[in-house]
Amino acid sequence: MSRVIRIAAAQMGPTQKNDSREATLNRIIALLEKASDAGANLVVFPELAFTTFFPRWILDGQSLDSQFESAMPNPNVQPLFDRARELKIGFYIGYAEITPDNRRFNSSIMVDTKGNIVGKYRKVHLPGSVEPRPNAVYQQLEKRYFEYGDMGFPAFRGGKDLQDAIMGMLICNDRRWPEGWRCLALQGMELLCVGYNSAAYDPNGGESESAELRTFHAQLVVQANAYMNACWAVAVAKAGNEDGSGLIGGSCIVDPNGRIVAETKTLADEIAVADCDLDLCEQGKSKMFNFESHRRPHWYSRIVEQTGVGCVPETVAE
Numbered sequence: 001m002s003r004v005i006r007i008a009a010a011q012m013g014p015t016q017k018n019d020s021r022e023a024t025l026n027r028i029i030a031l032l033e034k035a036s037d038a039g040a041n042l043v044v045f046p047e048l049a050f051t052t053f054f055p056r057w058i059l060d061g062q063s064l065d066s067q068f069e070s071a072m073p074n075p076n077v078q079p080l081f082d083r084a085r086e087l088k089i090g091f092y093i094g095y096a097e098i099t100p101d102n103r104r105f106n107s108s109i110m111v112d113t114k115g116n117i118v119g120k121y122r123k124v125h126l127p128g129s130v131e132p133r134p135n136a137v138y139q140q141l142e143k144r145y146f147e148y149g150d151m152g153f154p155a156f157r158g159g160k161d162l163q164d165a166i167m168g169m170l171i172c173n174d175r176r177w178p179e180g181w182r183c184l185a186l187q188g189m190e191l192l193c194v195g196y197n198s199a200a201y202d203p204n205g206g207e208s209e210s211a212e213l214r215t216f217h218a219q220l221v222v223q224a225n226a227y228m229n230a231c232w233a234v235a236v237a238k239a240g241n242e243d244g245s246g247l248i249g250g251s252c253i254v255d256p257n258g259r260i261v262a263e264t265k266t267l268a269d270e271i272a273v274a275d276c277d278l279d280l281c282e283q284g285k286s287k288m289f290n291f292e293s294h295r296r297p298h299w300y301s302r303i304v305e306q307t308g309v310g311c312v313p314e315t316v317a318e
Contacts, residue, residue: 003163003278005191008035008043009234011251013268014242015052021076024050027269028093029083036087038273041113042162043084046195046238047094047172048106050077053197053238054096055141056245058132064145068098072109072117085115090162092193092234094171096145097122106146108169108195112159119156121169122149125177133205138245140203153180155187165191165278168231172196175235176221178228179303185229186291190278192226192233200246215250219260227258230284232276240267256281 010031015024028049035043048054054067072095073081084091090113097107106126110119126148128140158165168184168191175181175194184192198218200211218235226233232255239249252263253274262274285291302310 003165005042005163005165005276005278006038006040007191007232007234007253007274007276008038008040009236009251009253009262009264009272010035010043010045011236011249011264011266011268011270011272012046012049012238013266013270014240014247015238017052017054017057017243019052021050025077025080029080031269031271032080032084032087032089032091035271035273036089038271040089040271040273042158043089043091043271044193044195044234044236045091045093046236047108047197048096049093049195049238050095052242053245053247055128055145056139056243058139058141059145065098068096068104070098070100072097081111081115084111084113088113088161090158092169092195094195104146105149106142106171107149108171108193110156110158110167110169110193113161114159118159119154119167119169120151121154121171122151123171123174124149124153124180125173127173127203136205138199138201138203140199153183155184155189158191163278167191167193170194172198175218175225178225181225181229185231185289188285189229189231190281191276192229192231194222194233194235195238196235197238198248200248211246211248215248218248218250219252219254219263222252222254223258223260226254226256227284228289230256230281230289232256232278232281237264239264256284 094108097105106123126142128142166188168189202209222235236251262272
């Protein structure tokens with residue numbers, strides 16, 4: 001028998017800085033219910049789903065602390081867990097985490113159909129800067145507000161209602177770095193879930209990147225890495241004009257051959273649904289990307305020993 005999970009990519013439109021937490025939570029629950037009506041077993045939500053993308057602002061004190069979750073679940077988000085349990089539907093969701101010792105991370109969790117957290121991840125590849133860039137219209141200050149993730153790339157089982165899938169999670173910029181995908185694939189990952197809030201302009205300044213190009217890149221990296229790691233992948237955006245700053249959409253579900261099988265069409269609250277047969281991963285895992293047969297890790301040391309580029313010495317003219 002095939003191991004099929006019906007998955008909904010639950011894209012969210014923009015969440016404005018002044019939107020209430022209750023209103024945003026109600027939108028999330030509405031998407032969950034829409035996914036359930038479509039027969040989904042699992043819903044994937046974006047990065048930082050409960051708030052605006054606050055790293056574009058200079059914040060401190062309560063205005064900053066109010067963006068973070070001190071526990072998961074907590075009273076502010078418990079209605080989501082309760083409704084998901086009633087509907088017997090699992091979900092991935094991203095949020096800003098603050099620990100009891102005041103450490104702060106850009107995090108995500110995977111919740112099973114019984115409302116239990118079965119996986120947690122903290123974002124490793126933080127973009128942006130600590131200090132604001134002079135004269136920039138929009139800032140990207142993730143390095144100011146978050147620590148680098150300290151959990152590595154853990155894979156985990158989704159449970160019987162999710163076909164005992166071997167799952168992994170990434171967050172936003174992580175999806176552009178193949179090292180994370182491969183670490184998860186080396187644990188047998190069959191399904192990768194990733195939420196993002198990606199700018200519809202060049203976040204580092206300049207005019208070289210359009211919304212169209214950035215959407216193309218967002219889908220390209222998911223398609224390429226799903227193929228190279230023989231897994232399903234679900235990438236989900238928070239999109240649209242958020243407090244004057246554009247965010248791309250392009251939420252999609254990609255099969256182990258790298259093909260987009262479902263995608264959103266708008267920059268608003270929307271779901272895209274696909275039946276994902278985990279057994280389709282076996283073709284790639286047993287043939288082209290049979291790691292045991294074909295990997296040669298003794299030649300890969302540069303990947304873990306080096307960060308910046310080490311240039312090849314110039315040839316000396318004779």
